[in-house]
Amino acid sequence: MLSQRIIAIARGRSVAPGGRASAVALSRAWQATHSYTRKANFHSSKLLQAETVKVPQMAESISEGTLKSWLKQPGEFVNADEEVATIETDKIDVSVNAPVSGTITELLAGEEDTVTVGQDLFRLEPGEDGGASKPKEAAKEEQTDKTSEKPPAPPAPSKEDVKQKDTAGVQEGTEKKEVKETTKPAQESKPSKSKDEAKPKSEAPPPQAAFSRNETRVKMNRMRLRIAERLKESQNAAASLTTFNEIDMSALMDFRKKYKDEVLKEHEVKLGYMSAFAKASCLALKEIPVANASIEEGDIVYRDYVDLSIAVATPKGLVTPVVRNAESMNMIQIEREIANLGKKARDGKLTIEDMAGGTFTISNGGVFGSLYGTPIINLPQAAVLGMHSIRDRPVVVNGQIVIRPIMIVALTYDHRLLDGREATTFLVKVRDYIQDPAKMLLA
Template sequence: MATEINVPTLGESVTEGTIGEWLKQPGDAVAVDEPICSLETDKVAIEVPSPVAGVIGELKAEVGDTVEVGAVIATVEAGAAPAAKGEEAGRAAEQRQENKEESKEAPASDASQTLSPAVRRAVLEHGIDPSTVKGTGKDGRLTKEDVIAAAKAKDDTPAPAKPEEAPAPTAAPTGTRNTERVKMTRLRQTIARRLKGAQENAALLTTFNDVDMTAVIEARTKYKELFAKKHDIKLGFMGFFAKAAHLALKDVPSVNAQIDGDEIVYHDYVDISVAVSAPNGLVVPVVRDVDKKGFAQIEKDIANFGKAARDGTLTMDDMAGGTFTISNGGVFGSLMSTPIINPPQSAVLGLHRIEDRPVVVDGEIVVRPMMYIALSYDHRLIDGREAVTALKVIKDAIEDPTRMLIDL
């Protein structure tokens, strides 16, 4: 008896997905809860498990097909996977046919049978197609003189005049030049649509500042072993920036708000979306209640999301909501960028690489580990003064982490 496999519930407001890859084919054995395919939605890629053990029967959708929640995409038959029948015979038949085709001899050209060695040499020397020349020899055969005459007539034929406006010919490309067309994944299509929508629907502007990372680096160096021993997690930079962002969002509420129609929605909590690189594109899981969490829990949440993104196990709930985003391009070596907001949010903080640069401190030039930070914001809601103020609060908190402890 066949068991149907349906598209599972994909999350709130998500009604369909796209078949990304079939992990099992008809005739393959499958165990209970073993994934049979990957399904791409607007936000995540999930694996669809088999509810029973058996053998894959029929696949009712192809890679790239859009399927709705509840739709039947495959069937599973009870029993073991059938042994492959006739494979050897099939391969043998294919080999016999291939050998037969290779053994066929191409028919010899009539022209090559009637050309004398001297005529063949003349044809090659002058680049003449013998089939285009009328022979004057016995039985209409070509002679050497026929080939020479044809070559002379060819040389005497004037080349067609080139129009004055025609461009000079360019050299033809050499070597292999291949192209490949790959359909965009559903996730990549959604990313493209949302980012383009952010540019079209928001009045985007970016303000910059630079941060002296000396204090944070010293704190990490001093406490990293004790922190890891007590909390079983490394002390990273993201915890510092998340807490610094909390201070900024509390001081400048509009940066933590969003526009909904003709209303502004303010949030009395801080849920920070953290941009994470996944195999299929950029995803933004949400660290919730940053305003209530300590460094250790924030670092654990971020680490868990990073692993889930790499493993492809992020859920829709992991990425739902979010009032503000932090994107760290510095891990890839970025010096400076203008990040794009994550709608319907109104602002995003961009972090970049840390590098030693000369700066002036107390009238003296010193070398300090510096980082450029950027705040992109929707100017419809956030004024320039507010954006600059929020970024300055983040800068001050990073350069003097004590501010985060005493809520200053």
């Protein structure tokens, strides 16, 4: 109706007998309507600023994943680069971060959904405060409105009301007193219950099941599925064979005991056994290069560097982050890099670059108490060294039976590349380096 009257004024027609006063009123109405329209247009343009965040590029070989969890919900404010969602792939967990600061307006996928690279994931309306705090003026007005909504205070009672109230109070007190005195004898006249009747009857506890036959079905995560595929692929493709040997750990244990405190103080790194086996393996691989090789399209690829894959157990499965150019590092550098990769693995922060490649693998099942084991080759690598727990055993030294801390080590190798001679020689060299750590300084 208002718009029709405004249009009529514009066309020069008379709409009311108010004359000039009506025109002025309509002019003001037009200004108010125009102001409201501008505000509405501004608000709608703000909504159009909301941008759609897509599933990021994860790796060349990964095109999809499972949306494991939303860390933010619609209406929540996020800062730039703050993690919003986690996508699980068959290799790593990928974090999806907010490109800019703003408020999440809509989630376009649900948890446990399969999402592909480039798919719309959520919508974000850019902004600085995200509506987390109101302006002072708005807060003040809101407080004023709340104050005005309070019910009015009751009027002060008159003298007559006070007098009636006092009289009623006296009468009420008298009546209560009389009732109390009247009911007291009645309470005393009640017969007392016997001790047996006073005790509540104990109910028999419900019978408990002697055993349970419950079953729980849990979907395999993508990493577990990928590990299963890789292990079966290795079992089917490689001509796997395992050889064992014993290592007297006395010298290495004394070496570690002597220097671990000094290393921790100067380098802030805990000196363990893994770095010694890594260094010994790198030196042995130089002498037996075929153990550091791989088969690719009918060719044998030899390498003059060692990218050492270290097996690390995580809640989702076994992963093998890589220590690059381990042959050029000393034991302290190797220990530091292993510690960093282990922490990233446990925190779920490993990247594709951390696990890509690898030319030789070391797996330490001894930390879980393993005594013997045959590790599986991590294709396309040629071999994997398995460490186990240290146990005191009776051994013969210089014709005498003595007790020594012994570790059983295993080397599983691809017989298509390594013959028994190379594999056994490699394992013996590792044993010699560990039993006399000073030799690693001379190699």
